[in-house]
Amino acid sequence: MNEVDVLIIGGGPAGLAAALSAREAGCSNILILEREQELGGILRQCIHPGFGLHIFKEELTGPEYAARYVKRVLESGIPYETDTMVIDITPDRVVTTVSRKDGLRQIRAKSIVLAMGCRERPRGALGIPGSRCAGIFSAGTAQRFVNLEGELPGKRIVILGSGDIGLIMARRLTFAGAKVLAAVELMPYSSGLTRNVVQCLNDYDIPLMLSHTVTEIRGKDRLEAVVISEVDGRLKPIPGTERVIECDTLLLSVGLIPENELSKAAGVELDGVTGGPVVNDRLGTNVAGIFACGNVLHVHDLVDNVSEESERAGRYAAEFALGHRDSDAERMIAVRDGAGVRGLVPQLVSLESLRNGESVNLMFRPANVYQNAFLVLESDGQPVKRFRRLILTPGEMQTIKLDASMFGNQLPQKTISVSVEM
């Protein structure tokens, strides 16, 4: 059986950044496994600009952003294997892979970085009633057809959901000659970035219909129309508000789900809110030596944040493989979602990290849209610091950089929480 120090599952932005930092942390025996033919992950099909503003201080397209990391991986001589699918991970870190060239293989790793990304929520998960005709795509699948295969999914398009991929595809399909008739969003706000609403819908006069949803899909062979309805405060369709929109294509941009089937096989504990592993501030899961970062951990809004988080995961995974630190022995403080806050990551913070003055980023999404609000940091139930925010929306991730000074002279003993205060 092959043995490696740090095994990275996924060659997208998370895996690439983790590999580079593991190398910088002094680890030489690293392997990246990627199921596609090339490194880069989902960025390969994200040909729009807007990536890298934080990390590179310039606006790059997805492939450009990925290429910078791929170049560094190649220059560092970090081994990688593409066209290779991981089909199992055991709790003692034996990974089974399948590929054309090497067949079935098992690799033992001292540490593993989970960087498998996420998948799109399909129609079936929502149970939208109606016909099961052709012409219904998840937005990312449509993006792949348009940007990687040069094919057009359809000509008259309705988008359900206002996730970022859906918004980006509204503009992309308009460029490709299709007519995007509407983006229909169940919630009273967009779940995407404000800049994408402005640049991808508003600039092309594509209506964003908030508090609406698709209540029926019609069509015999190919999609012929969708029925949309307004929803009430409990998100239930209001009878009498039905409207038929004739279209040949429905794109779904209704949520991303961290892809954790392999994590589960490895015995990694998952968080019901984020859908990703429960991790500590060193991005370690409950299984010693297994770390997680990027969209497999929690769905990010910006790739720059993925890279930053993954650099840390790679470093910690390398330290673990080299035997430098074992967070199992440390005392952990639980991190809890307060009112108005969803999916705080990490879910555990080591008291030792706080004492050592290590920086810890708490990331989460607001549960709703709030204006002129405060984020309140609480230690063992007592508010210790307030952060003013002019606007909070679920589409944009929030980060609080924790440091020990925020807690005065009394570090938390049991819990840290964050809530929204109006």
Place this chain on the structure above:
Amino acid sequence: MFDVVVIGAGVVGCAIARQLSRLQARVVVLERCDDVASGTTKANSAIVHPGHSAKPGSLMAKYNLLGNQLYDSWCKELDVPFRRNGSMTIAFTEEEVEALRKVYDDGITNGVPGMELLNGEEALKLEPNLNPEVMGALFAPSGGIVCPYELTLGMAENAFVNGVQFRFETKVESLERNGEGWDVKTSTGEIISTRSVVNAAGVYTDYFNNMVSEQKFEIIPRIGEYWMIDKTYANAFKSTIFQVPGKMGKGVLVSPTVDGTLILGPTARNVTDREDVSTTREGLDQVLEVARRSWPGLPSRSFITTFSGLRSHLARHDFVLGEVSDAPYFFNAAGIESPGLTAAPAIAVDLALEIRDRLGLAESDDYRSGRPPVYRFRHMSLEEREEAIKRDADFGRIICRCELVTEAEIRDSIRRPLGARSVDGVKRRTRAGMGRCQSGFCLPRVMDILSEELGKPLTEITKFGGESRILSK
């Protein structure tokens, strides 16, 4: 000149085709869709019933029992997954417990083996996720689960291997008497002369029967809606859970499938449009509401898809089988609703015998009972996987990650007898796209392979034939 034209390549048509392929007979199956199992066969509860719910003395009772007994051998010969997981019918009130006894008695009359009446505690011991309010249950160990389209594919491939012809996207437009036999006119402009016709047209059996006979009947299409639940919950129930038909439960079952998912459904609503198998909000909600009565812990975030199918209901609620007295050499297999899937092999055996004797056909001397091997990477051991990839490197590329389907299996599904010609065809043969991501990942990859294998541009690849193109030109 054909000996037999079979109208319809559903489970009944293909079972009959398989049985006829044991004879020295020229047989052709005509199917209006682009694949076998495209109608009622692909959208039902996928249950092999024990036979206690059919009316004693009916054809349904007879063929349910006989069909159930044939499943082990047929599925083995055709390499189709089949599991006798047992059927459990549960009762929540004294009244329902009483009704269960009646079902039990009918079962005894019908000859159902091994049935047991259980109290609530015993039922819960067998199925701990049941509603704890359960008061009694009837367990029938001969109940089973099967994948109806996989079975139908197996039967069709076997029939094909033995020389039966299949014509797809071929609608029968008219039947005209030609001497003692029939001229069958099709939508492709062909006139097929045959000595006999088998009407296995599902919800359209009345249309063909009424074309040739004065003994008319009317099929009432009855729609049933379903939910599928992710394989995370594969172990929630071992047996198929039915409720005693009553005012709350209208036959909504909760059952594991042979593919490791769970199925919930169906509703029952009479409709007029035989083409429309749309699901409805009301129907889907109703399935969940009634299913929760059996399974209060039904998780709300575990759904992978919904679908609905039509049953061929007849007012008399029994099968119509055999030669029609005022239309010689025209054989019906009509009114095939539940337990039709269970009954199909037995119906086929008897109908093929009837046809053999009527036409004086001899047994074939080179009948083969199987079909070309089916590869299922997901079921292979590590060693078998290693071996498979060595033999064919295409087993080393996973195309559908949710269901672990390899490129080799996708290519085989297109190249094998009666191979797939659409995305749904590949899906039903391999399970690519049937998992939790519902083809978000594998769709472009499957289309690339279909395009290469069929020599068609991507823009001509369809979901299920006809105008169901996936992409725009």
